[in-house]
Amino acid sequence: MKINKIMTSLIATGLFACAVNSQVWAVEKYIPDGYKVVTVETPKDVRFHVTGLDTDKNGNVFVATRFGEVWQLKNNQWSKFADGLHEPTGLLCDDDGTIIVAQKPELTRLIDVNDDGVADDYIQVSSGWNFHDNYHEFNFGPVKDNDGNLVGTLNLSHGAAKAFSLGTMGSGGGYRGWAYQVTPDKKFELYAYGLRSPAGIGRNPEGEIFFTDNQGDWVETSKLHILQKDKFYGHPIPLIDHPDYTEKQIRSMTPAQFDAIREKPVVWIPHIEVANSPGNPEWDTTKGKFGPFAGQIFIGDQTQSNIFRVIVDEVNGAYQGAVINFIGGMQSGNIRADFDNQGQLWVGQTARGWGAKGGKPFGLEKIVWDGTNPFELYDIKLTKTGFEINFTEALDANSVLNESFYIEEWNYLYSGAYGSAKHNKKQLPIKKLKLSPDNKKLIIDLDLSADKVVMIDFKGLVSHSGRKNSVSKVYYTLNQLIK
């Protein structure tokens, strides 16, 4: 039996002696067969906190750093493209070859006018929101939708003087906690509201926009949403900029009232177990170059220094789905992820200000696949009677026993408190367990109810070649049952 947890291989190679002496190495490491994390050398003596990351159609990598620089990696050589920016936390290689960066006060297009490899023009694309010099007022994005609109998200402030706050995060006004779009003719338009610390925004191949939000006040645990126009995403503070609300009204409303008007996430991302501060959702559009998970979403987490997958399920015409850890134990805080044209997943990292389990303060890594088929959960779908779970390799039928599983459900309490514990936690007994004729699909019948997270731990399963999964817990966000 091959066990592919790195910790095990560390023991075997004797490196564990170092591991036990260092708290940094207390991070659990896991990686599927066939995948490798490659650390990319970054420019010497440069504060390379990567918070903006994109690759152009030629495979050149562009990075925006928190220090305010833009670097490009071309033919394995780093060169500085721009500098002096205000803590950018997003970068987009636009179709025309120019670069757009999301600075705190401005969305800016960088143009190399004289073609010397360095940006000359720093053009204001939009500055339609208000920035008040507060450290937490990040501007995340942009992504481009199918109509050519640039979409971004605006973080709330923290500890800012004169800001409207209900205790933790705040807004000095000017659309903090809103999503916005900038049309191709540079018109700034409001998009949606109720966001807290929406550190990651992405689009699927169809052009739908999704964003992640970080656990905290009014965010029970981190989550991934589909971003839809004029929708409310749960944090009451941004309502201060909504014409239908006054401060007095907002202060008088109860969590139940906010709950009634807010959107449900596509997935809840369990705190600590999967993520504390997720970055951007990145779709595997590599058509198999990155392995068997084509079409799924990959997200990095800054605190956990891991990458996890999101498997989207469509139920009654709405998205819900599951999260499952993918790679753990990376070197720093993963905040940005981007697939290049070779099918490599680049991961931008920073740990400054908000710590990361990986001990390094910043860096850049990439995840590559060597063609080996891993043995992992492929996907999970809700059925009328429970779940169907597909694996990337046929299962050993002898391991498909009730004792191989532990299944439980819970939900969260929505409030202004900083995050929520698991509530109504309950073990779910398996009613029926069935394996498909090709041994790759499991059909599990359970008594399910809506508005729960269902965690299935399939720790006892073994593949027909004797392998174990690198991770065994999948978390399905069950907003609704199939009607």
Add this chain to the structure above:
Amino acid sequence: MSLMSFTFRKSILSAILCLPATFSMANTIDDSVVKMSLDENHVKAGQQLFNSVCAACHKKDLSGAMGFNLKDGEWIHGSKPSDIVKNIKDGFSTAGMPAFKMMYSDEQIQQIAAYVVSKREGWDNLTYKIYQLPDSKERALSQLKTLSPVKEGRANKNLADFQMPETKEFAAVFEGEFYAPKTIKSLLVAKTVPQIRMDVYIDGEKVSPNGKWHRNWLLKPGKQHLRIEMMTPPVPFPKWTHTNLNLLVTNVDQTIKLIPVTTRAKSDFEGINIELKATNKALVQRKKVVDLPTYTVSVGLPEKLNYGFNTRSCAIAGVWQGDLLNVGPNVKGRGQDGSIMLGKVAFNYPQQINVASQSTCEFIKYNRQGNPSFHYKIDDLTLKVQASAKDKNTLSFNYQVLTNPEQQKSLMMSLPTSDLIHLSTEQGVINNKQLKVDLTNQTSFTIDVAIKGEK
């Protein structure tokens, strides 16, 4: 008796014999340097020597680089003026510091020492007393009178270390000479929960704090005797209680961290010195800057002339002479603090150069080919402003009208007021801090900002 032991004994003997003389000489030097440190002429002469000889290693602001920090409380080779004089004279050849006694006279070396002494910051001769608290839950600093310290002595590195007590609950008293900034008002700031009791005495007088969560006490400028008494609440501690106190000195707006008072605060001061200097080409930095408005883009020219352009108001929101910025505070931790303009501020917001009574300003872009230029629209007028150094003290703002579709005939510019600058232009008359520019026969004009030299 071997030769070696004989020599050894001899040297000890001569050292003992020389002791009184050395002591009295040191005392004389100490007195002399302290006296010189209060004399502006000696301090200035010392500063000039320091800047030309010592600043390369110890930095112009004495904060240290290759060489040690010379303004804080940590003195590896002795903190007395006579120690400083001796160290300058003899140097430390193994550490790369030359002996200066052959190059400079005794008076010059004492002037350098006097300048160093005049720049002193933070604690000196700091002592500590740690108290164990009684079992009762009652807590008042007046209880210290009835208690005896369980531990006391000289504080290491002249910093108050609140991690010394080995019990969770404790009281501590730190006391010593304290050097606050001389030229600006400053506060002792305690970032701690209100349940931690703290009393502060300056020159023997109890000073009342301002604030509740972030209590602060106004310090006297320069040297004073400072006594800090602290007592923890009874366990269980309230939420957010950290007994390893973060005490520091800031400016009165609490926007600039000036001096660490405790070991905990010291860690906050590490990595906050990242100075950006334009050397061979202009630098552009968009950062939060103390004393410049939000939305200001800072520009530094190699001629050591700097300005800020506000993209919201399209105004020149400040001019300063020296290096561009210390961006360290803005990129340390979460980046809560603002960057700091380096050098002399000639004017800053609300003083500014701007189009008078403008209705709307729309910032377009800046371009970094050559000296940076800022493009923007005021109503229908498209303007470009580009600054260059006319001479080492004069920043010349050249404005160009790029489009004027409405054939606007004139433009009124409002100008800043400052004793430190002289404004001039060749394209009109400055009247009552306003410049009216005739646009009928010209599409460009220049405003020169000359920074006055020291009197």
